[in-house]
Each structure stands twice: as structure tokens, then as C-alpha cells.
Amino acid sequence: MPELPEVETTLRGIRPHVLGRRVEEVAVRAPRLRLPVPELAPRLVGRALEGLRRRGKYLLFAAGEGHLLLHLGMSGSLRILPAAAPPGPHDHLDWTLEGGLCLRFTDPRRFGLVQWLQGDPLAHPLLAGLGPEPLGEAFTADYLYRASRGRRVAVKAFLMDGRVVAGVGNIYANEALHRAGIRPLLPAGRLSRARCGRLVAALREVLAEAVAQGGTTLRDFVGGDGRPGYFAQALRVYGRAGAPCAGCGAPLREVRLAGRSTVYCPRCQR
DNA sequence: CCCTGAACCTGACCGC
DNA sequence: TGCGGTCAGGTTCAGG
Numbered sequence: 001m002p003e004l005p006e007v008e009t010t011l012r013g014i015r016p017h018v019l020g021r022r023v024e025e026v027a028v029r030a031p032r033l034r035l036p037v038p039e040l041a042p043r044l045v046g047r048a049l050e051g052l053r054r055r056g057k058y059l060l061f062a063a064g065e066g067h068l069l070l071h072l073g074m075s076g077s078l079r080i081l082p083a084a085a086p087p088g089p090h091d092h093l094d095w096t097l098e099g100g101l102c103l104r105f106t107d108p109r110r111f112g113l114v115q116w117l118q119g120d121p122l123a124h125p126l127l128a129g130l131g132p133e134p135l136g137e138a139f140t141a142d143y144l145y146r147a148s149r150g151r152r153v154a155v156k157a158f159l160m161d162g163r164v165v166a167g168v169g170n171i172y173a174n175e176a177l178h179r180a181g182i183r184p185l186l187p188a189g190r191l192s193r194a195r196c197g198r199l200v201a202a203l204r205e206v207l208a209e210a211v212a213q214g215g216t217t218l219r220d221f222v223g224g225d226g227r228p229g230y231f232a233q234a235l236r237v238y239g240r241a242g243a244p245c246a247g248c249g250a251p252l253r254e255v256r257l258a259g260r261s262t263v264y265c266p267r268c269q270r
Numbered sequence: 271c272c273c274t275g276a277a278c279c280t281g282a283c284c285g286c
Numbered sequence: 287t288g289c290g291g292t293c294a295g296g297t298t299c300a301g302g
Contacts, residue, residue, distance in 0.1 A: 003295060034278070034297075057296080074296050075280075090280085109279045111296060153272060162297085169295055218295065219282075238295095259275070261293085277299080284292085 002072040004134065004167030005210035006221055006229065007057050010078050013224020014103060017080045018049045021097040023063070030092035034073060034113040037093070043116055044068070044095065056130050056166030060121050067121040073111030079104050080224055130166040134203050139165055141197035148188040148196065155191060156184035157258045159203070168203065170260045171216055171238045176203040178237045183269045184262045185255070209234065237263040 002010070026041040044063055051062030059078070061068040072078065083102040087094065093105040093114065105112065117124050131147075132138035147164055148155075158164055159173045168176075177184050179202035182195060191199070210216060215229030218239070223229065236246050241254035245265035254263045 006295075071296080073279095074294070107279095108281065109294090109296095111278065113297090151271085157272090160296095171295060216295075221295075258273080273302085275300090278297090280294105282293085284290105286289090 002057060002076065002215070002221060003169035003172055004054075004057060005172070005207055005231065006215035006223075007054055007059060007072060007167070008211050009215040009223040009229060010072070011052060011054050011059060011224070013227075014078060014080050015052050015224075017101055017224070018061070018097060018103055019052060020048055020050070021099060021101075022046065022048045023095050024098055025094075025096035027087075027094040027096075028092070029087065030110060033092065033107065033110045034071070035115065037114050038116045040068070040093075040114075040116065049097075055122070055127055056133070056162060057169070058127060060117075065118065067117040069113070069115040069117050069121065069124065069126065070105070071113040073107060073109060073113065075109040076105065076107035076112035077221065078224060079106070079226055129163050131162060131164045132166065134165050134167060134207055139200060139204070141193065141200050144200055145191070145193045145196040148191055151188040153188055154185045154257055155182060155188045155199075156262060158188035159199075160258070160260075165203075167207075171235070172203065172206055172210065174238045174263055175206045175236060178264060178269060179206060181268055181270060184257055184264050186270075237265070239263070 023044045026044055028037050047064035049061050049063050053060050059070045081102050081104050083096050083100050090108045091104055091106050095103040156173050159168050180199040210231040213229060213231040214223055216231040217228035237252055240252050241263050242251055245252055245268055247268045250265055250267040252263050253266050254261060
């Protein structure tokens with residue numbers, strides 16, 4: 001479900017309700033998600049959630065002696081609810097906060113992840129190898145050009161590699177390549193410097209627009225406030241195989257690349 | 271280095 | 287209605 005814009009939407013939705021709030025209670029109903037769920041109550045109860053930030057598709061809550069690391073996986077969502085709301089079958093984690101609210105993690109497929117991190121959170125193995133933030137200053141044409149030299153991997157797989165750039169998943173990789181006019185199967189190392197610039201600009205643009213629209217809701221994504229995202233209507237290729245290209249009218253083509261559905265315009269994207 | 275397929279899960283949807 | 291197959295926004299690993 002969630003790529004960077006959906007995680008950012010989640011962060012913005014919950015931040016005003018959790019920041020500075022003390023945790024009164026922690027309920028863990030699933031023994032494991034992608035990894036076993038650690039002991040959270042002793043580390044969190046009585047502590048305030050002092051900070052909340054995003055790194056790629058990960059959320060980091062600063063609390064007490066460490067950080068809570070959370071990933072939404074394919075089907076996860078994090079919401080603010082009244083503390084009395086009864087849990088459904090896929091509501092795996094609750095943090096009851098002072099003031100009568102509850103932060104709830106729901107994840108039918110359980111590909112999400114929760115870990116407790118000691119020390120410098122960015123030094124943790126799950127985060128240390130991540131590439132630059134696509135909306136940050138370090139993600140430049142120059143960076144992408146240099147990172148792609150000598151790489152024969154398809155540019156779409158390259159973009160979705162978190163070590164190259166953080167937080168780009170299947171939807172936005174498809175969308176950015178279409179906006180930049182680049183064929184997804186093109187070997188990354190064949191991109192010219194100028195095309196790297198166009199790709200960086202297209203990716204930043206599509207991510208920023210999606211964040212502004214509250215992310216993309218395809219089936220069930222809801223932000224921290226329970227509202228869906230409205231970017232689905234702005235998608236130009238994802239989920240539109242066979243439909244006419246918004247740019248030239250040619251039918252959009254679908255192939256599988258690295259096991260993921262890949263949609264592009266055979267005429268506009270070279 | 272790079273590719274594919276599979277694994278981890280559930281739910282939605284489609285055709286029969 | 288039901289059943290079986292396919293697909294899904296992520297990540298990681300084995301094997302070729």
C-alpha cells in the first residue's frame with residue numbers, strides 16, 4: 001500500500017495528536033509482523049512521544065531511551081482513534097495516549113514491521129544503507145548520474161532500489177518514468193546526464209503532488225486522520241494498461257519487471 | 271552484477 | 287454460492 005507519499009500523509013495526520021503525549025498503555029496482539037514484535041510496554045509506558053520523523057517509508061518515533069521504528073509494509077496503516085474503539089481482527093498494536101486517544105497499527109497482511117532501536121536510529125541496519133531522500137537536497141541530477149554509471153539494471157528497478165533513493169515504490173516509479181519520458185527497461189547506465197536531471201525533477205514533482213493530495217488510495221489506504229488520499233485520479237500510467245496515453249494517445253503497454261507490473265507508453269517513453 | 275521466483279500474509283476480484 | 291486462480295502499494299533471500 002504505502003510508498004513515500006502515503007507514509008508522509010500518515011505522519012502529517014498523526015503528528016499533532018501524538019507529539020509530546022505520554023503513552024499510558026501498549027497493547028500488542030500479534031506476536032510477529034515481518035519480524036517478531038519486541039517488548040514495547042517497559043520502554044514506552046510513562047514516556048512521552050517526543051519526536052516523529054520519516055526516513056524513506058519508515059517512521060521513527062523518539063521516546064525515552066530510544067526510537068520506535070515502524071514500517072507499514074503492503075497493507076499497513078496507522079491511525080488516531082478514541083481510546084475506547086474496539087479492535088478489529090487486523091488491529092495488531094495500540095498505543096493509548098494521555099488525553100483519551102489511541103494510536104493504532106492495522107495491517108491485514110502483516111508485512112509491516114515494528115522494532116525498538118537503541119542509540120543512533122539512522123545507524124540501524126534497516127536504515128543505514130538507505131539512499132538519499134528523493135525530496136531532499138542530496139537527490140540531484142549529478143547524484144543520480146554518478147550512481148547509475150556502469151549499472152545495467154533496468155532504470156525502473158534502479159529507482160525502486162532503496163539504496164539508490166529512499167521511498168520509491170511501484171506506483172511512483174511508473175509515474176516518474178512516464179513524466180520523464182524514459183522507458184522503464186532502459187539500463188540505468190545508459191541515461192544521459194540531462195535525462196537524469198529530467199528523472200530527478202519528475203520524481204520530485206510526482207511525489208510532491210501526491211503528498212499534497214494526501215497520497216494514493218487504491219483499495220484501503222487511509223491517512224492518520226482516517227481520510228483516503230486523492231492522488232489516484234492523477235495517476236497517468238499505473239493501473240491504466242491499454243488506456244490511451246495522456247500525452248500522445250497511444251495505448252499504454254504493461255510488462256512485468258522484477259515481478260512488478262510496469263506500465264508505460266511505448267511512444268512517449270524512450 | 272543482474273535476473274527470476276519465492277517467501278512472508280490476507281483480501282478482493284474474476285470466471286466458471 | 288462456492289471454488290480456484292490471480293493479483294496487490296514491500297522487502298529479502300536463494301539460485302542461476
